[in-house]
Structure formats: C-alpha cells, structure tokens
Amino acid sequence: MDSVPLWVPVLALVLLILLSAFFAMAETALMASNKYRLRHLAERGNRGAITTLKLLERTDRFLSLVLIANILLNAMAAALVTVVAIELFGNEEGVITAAAAIVAFLLIVFAEVAPKVIGATYPEPISIATSLPLQTLMRMARPLIWFVNLFVFGLLRLFRIRTGADARQTRLSPEELRSIVLEGGNFIPQKHRSILLNLFDLDTVTVDDIMIPRTQIEALDLSDPLETILEELTTCYHNKLPVCEGEINRIVGILHVRKAVGLLREAEDLTKDHLRELLVAPYFIPQDTGALDQLQQFQEQRERLGIIVDEYGEVQGLVTLDDIIEEMIGNFTTSVPGTARGDSVGWNAKGECLLEGSTPLRDINKKLGLDLPLDGPRTVNGLLLEHLQEIPEAPIALRIGNCVIEVVQVQNQAIRIVKLLRPVASRRLLSF
Template sequence: MDDVPLALLFASLLILLALSAMFSGGETALMAVNRYRLRHLVRIGHTGARRVEELLRQPDRLISLVLLGNNFVNVLASSIATLIALRLWGEAGIAIGAVLLTITLLIFSEVTPKTLAALHPERLAFVAGYYLSALMAVLLPLVLVVNFFSTGLLRLLGVHPQANGSNQLTREELKTLLFEAGHHFAPRHRGMLLRLLDLESVVVEDVMVHRNEVRYLDIDDNWSDQLEQLRNSPHTRLPVCRGSLDNIIGVLHLRQIMHLLAGDDFDGESLQTLLEEPYYVPEGTSLTQQLLQFQAHRAHLAIVVDEYGDTVGLVTVEDILGEIIGEFTDNPIAVKSDVHPQPDGSCLVAGSASVRELNRTMGWDLPLSDAKTLNGAILEHLEDIPTPATSLLLGDYPVEIVQTRGNVVQVARIGARMKRGS
C-alpha cells in the first residue's frame, strides 16, 4: 500500500465518512418518521412514502442492512486512517489516527447527520429510501444470513422477534397526540375531537334532561290547556303521559299535528292515535352506545329510566351531539339562564344547573362526582344541608350559598378560580 498516493487515501477516507453519515442519518430518519403521516402519503400514492413503508415493514432487515453498511465503511475508514497515520507519523501515528478518526466519525458521521435526521425525518427518510432500497436488493442474501443468526440468538435468550406489539393507539394516547399536535388544529376542532374521545366515558345520565325539567303533555288536563301547550311548545317532540311521567303512554311529534291544531275535529282521541311508542334506555348507557342505538332505532328521543324502571329524565340526539360539538340549536342554552355574572367577577348560579354543562359552557373545572347538579355537588361536599351564607371550596372555586328552599340550594355564588397555594 506504500505506492498508493496519499491524496487518494484522503479522498477515500472522506468518501467513507460521507457513506457512514448517510447510513447513520438514514437510519435515524427512517425510525423517526411519522408513521401515521407516512400511511396517509402512501394512500395518496406518494412513491417515496411507499418505498419507506416497504423498508419499515421489516425493521429487522432494515437494521441489519444499516449495521452491515455502517460497520463495513467504518472498519474500512479505520484501516485507511491507520495507513495515513503511519505515513505521516510512523508508529506513533496509530494512536494519533485512532483518536482523530474517533472524533471525526463522532462529529461528522454520527451526531451531525443523526441530529439533522431527527429534525427533518420525513425529508431525509425519502432520500434514504432510494439508496437503502437499492442496497437491500443487492445485499438481501447477506442480510438474511445475519438475521438468521441474530434471531436464533434471541430465541435462546427467550425473546420471540415475531411477537410484535400492537401499533394501535389507546384513547389516552390519542388524546396526548391531539394535545401535542394542537397547533395543527383550530381550538374548536381540537375540543370537538377530545370530547369525541371522551364520549365512551360519559353516560346518558350525565347529559339527560332531568325529570323535574322535562316538559310533557298530560292527557288528563283540560283539552283547551293541552291545545295551548301544544301551540306554544318550543320542542318538536313531547312525552305524553297520564297523570305523571311515571305513566308515559307515548311520544308526540308536533310537526305531525301542526296542520290539525286549527281544525275543530281535532280532539284528545285523535291525538292519542298519533302517538309513537316510547323508547326507554337505562341511565348508565354510554353516549357512544346510545348514539348507535338512536341510529338503529331511527329515534330522536328516549325516556331514561333507573335500575328500578322509574322515569328519571329524557335524552335526545341533540343532547349527545351537543356533548361533542357544543349546543347548535336555536333553543336557549339552559345553563346560560342558570348563570348570572356579577360586577365583581363572580357568578350567581342556580342550584339545579348541571355541573358538566357549567364546566363546558363557562370553561370552569368544577369537580365531577356522582352528583350531577351544583346543588348535589354542594350537598355531597358538605355532607349536610347548608344554610344561606355558608361558604365552601368546591375544587378550586369559592362557593357561597345565597338562597335555599327546604333542603335544596336554590342559588349559589361562585367566585373566580383560586390559584394553588393561595
């Protein structure tokens, strides 16, 4: 090797360092590329994405290929660096060359390309896909031999390489992904997606209209009173009962009778012939399941019953969709009428207001528990019936009881959220 020009040795060393950088950067880019965006690009026909996905489909072969190439060029670079050092410094040059080559490899062939690949994985992964795919076609037999021995060694150690873990994301992982990628979504859209992921953990009882707030038609009332109620109802569907909600006989679709209300021949008996059979659901049904049931039954309203079969409220498709996208009908939002902002920044809130609705509409973070209303949350916290002027801390919010009636909190004042430690 003494007759090889020194310039040629330096040129060869530079080429090998560049190849080492390509292997190191390519490996990092391929492993760091966003797999979900990659699948999207594959679906729309991106050629580079298809090539990268093909390589990543068998990561054991990809790793073997990269290590084969990287080790080969690094060993060859070490040999050439040793020759150069011997020419320049003699026997002492071996140690000098080893130190210089280690530093050079570390900076130019490892840290720099890997950092660049980690910062721009997609762009560099598509470039690496070209030369690694070509190299895989050439070195596949050698890669298979290396994999055969490495797989055998893993099996001896009790590791089964084929037992790949699931690539499916859990609900919590999806939520984390949405938070981290929040800058790609409008805040409203991100909120909708997060609420959609939480839909399985919310039950009908959390969003239903409670029994004491349900508007219904009692056929035992005077007929003129029934007509007045039908003409002024803000709802398109009404439960029809005899005496109370414990005796529901059907559900009336008001659009079906609007043209009949002006006629003299429309009476209680005619009304009963137009009733639809009531659809009952248990209060513990998840919103995801209930939405699917609404679709299967082609229903828009369901009567909610407890474990004893007693009516506790009703739920509509709009209630569930409102949990995802917020209120969207022309009807007034109930919680708005329950909250009255005060000049000092506090709010007077009706005790019957839903805690979930308050959190969602007002942007608060009141603690959720078995109690669904503000009155229930206060009673659960105090474990006693409060009197006016009683104060408490509900979560991080100061609450003052303003008005009670019997055993029920009618109005409470909720102040601004207190900071931790204050």
C-alpha cells in the same frame, strides 16, 4: 504509499465518512418517521413512502444492513488514517494514538451526531429520499444479511426474546390517540380538535350526564283541562312533547306538536281523544346507558327522543338525539328557555361565576377549567348536598378541591343559585 498522492487517501477518507453519515442519517430518519403520515402519502401514490413502509416492515434486515455498513466503513476509515499517519510521521505509539483520536473525533461529529440530528429533524423527507438506495443495497447484500441474522436470531431465541410482526405490532389506545390530537394543535383547527376530543370523551359519558332532568321536562298532562292543554301547545318551544296522565311517571305517549297544531286548525270540536290518536309509543332508555351506545340505538330504532327510567321504572329525565350530537360538536340548536346547558358559564371580571344549582358539573369543568368530581352527583346542587349532608341555610361557603362554592339561594328543598369563586392559591378555607 510513496507513489500515491496525499489527496487520494484524504479523498477516500472523506468518501468513507460521507457514506457512514448517509447510513446513520437514514437509520435515524426511518426509525423516527411517522408511520401514519407515511401511510397517508403511500395511499396518495408516493413511491418513496411505499418503499419506506416496506423497509419498516422488516426492521431486522434494515438495521442489519445499516450496522454492517457503518462498522465496515468506520473500520476502513480508522485503518486508512492510521496507515497515512504512520507513513507521514513514523510507526510510533504517540502517532497511532493521535491518529485514533482524530478519526474518532471525525466519525463522532461528521458520521454520527450531525447526520443523526438531521435525520431526526426531517425524518419523513429523508426516509423517503433514501428508501430506494437502501432497498437496492438490501437486495445486493441479502446473503450477508441472512448470514449475520442467522446468529442474531439464534442469540435472541437463546434469551427467549420474541421477534417478528407480532412483537412489532403496536396499537394506539384512546388515551394515546387523544394525546396525538392534543399535540396536533398547529395542524388541526381548534373546532375540529374540540370535536375529536369530545368523541373520545363520549365513550365515558352516559345519558344521565346530558339528560334534561324530570323537574325540567315540559310535558302535557291529559288530566288537565282541555283549555290548559291547548294553551301549552300553542306556546310550546319543542317539536315533540311527552304526554302523561296524572303524573310524569305515567307517560302514555309522545305527541308531535306540528300535527297537533294542524289538528287545531282542522277540527272544530277538538277533544282529548283526538290528541290521543296522534300519540306514538314512548321510547324508554335504561338509566346509565352510554351516550355512544344510545346514539347507535337512536339510529337503529329511528328515534330522536327517549325517556330515561331507573330500575324501578321511575322517570329520571329525557334525552334527545340533538343532546348527544351537541355533546360532540357543541350547541347548535336554537336556545330554548330553561334548557340551555352551560351556555352562560364563565368567569366575570371579579373572578366569580353565578350559576343555577341544576347546572351539570361536566359543563362547569369544561367551561371554567375546573376539576370538580364527576363520580358521584351530576349537578352543583347534588355535590353540595352530598358534602353538607343537609339542606343549607344560605349564605354558606365551602371549598371542594380548589374551588370555593357559595350558596346564594335555597328554595323548595334545593339549592337554586350558587356562586363560584375562581381558584386562588392564597385562599384558606375548609376543604372537602
């Protein structure tokens, strides 16, 4: 050591610390990399991303290489500092202790903490940049890695710890995918994020949640006078209408309004039989059918309108293809009187919201940010009647959860108008 200049061991120490930092940074970057982003880059032909994915397929070999290299480099750095300290200051216990403390500090700061923080901050760029050198080193050190892993896997089998592709395989649940979409706010436009979230929710939505209730169905009754039927046709807002005979539960077909209007212009003596000839068979949907399943059924059956019936065959409502699509992407059709769902829901300056009793609870929760229960009744009217166990005499107010609901108008055995008050922590009312 007397003939070796001091700068040589110093330079060797710096080189060893840099190499150790390289492996520490590469290890953290690869383990923190987003595999979906790497797959996207790999599909676009990025060679670094392809190599990185190959390394991640065998994390056992990669980790063995990194840990072997780090341990050897750190041991060499500690030995080098100790030898230089002894040559300069003598073989004393205090000198060796001080040398060990110095090399430990240098390795912790420059070879562990700092490079790992950098690797965790920029995982994909660093993992792509370091993948090719790491792959080359893995090929060169394959015999050593095999020898080390021989004992490692033997120890893991002793403790019955599974390894391999099956143990590493991960599948994202819908809830995890939903969290990814929510956390990607800076990268996904608000409208796109809303559509994706609605798609996740569609699996839990049934046709009952989005249907037009039977009381709001606009239908032609063939038992009415012909003049009444013709007047309804000429003032109709819809393209298709259910046609019943006597009552809504006796639906005999679906009438295409445009064809009926065309027949009005051509036929001089129009009769009800002419209208019957235009009817197509109604398409019935069982109650509680999933909205996503019904969307597929509409596609397979080439239908756009379905009548929802319960287990007794009683008509409960009507749902269209547009209703399901709007549940995913939001309202896009022309507003029709009496059919808009939740369009005008919103708090006013006083923190109040006036709603019809038939407003769906799902729309209220979505528009007002509330958490009203959805496992029972589907409308405000049904929710209030369930809690009150009677038809109330307005005005009356109660709190469900953290929301105060006031009954404003009751008509025809149903709650017609309600007022919601914005939740305030200081309100003290009887809760249900």
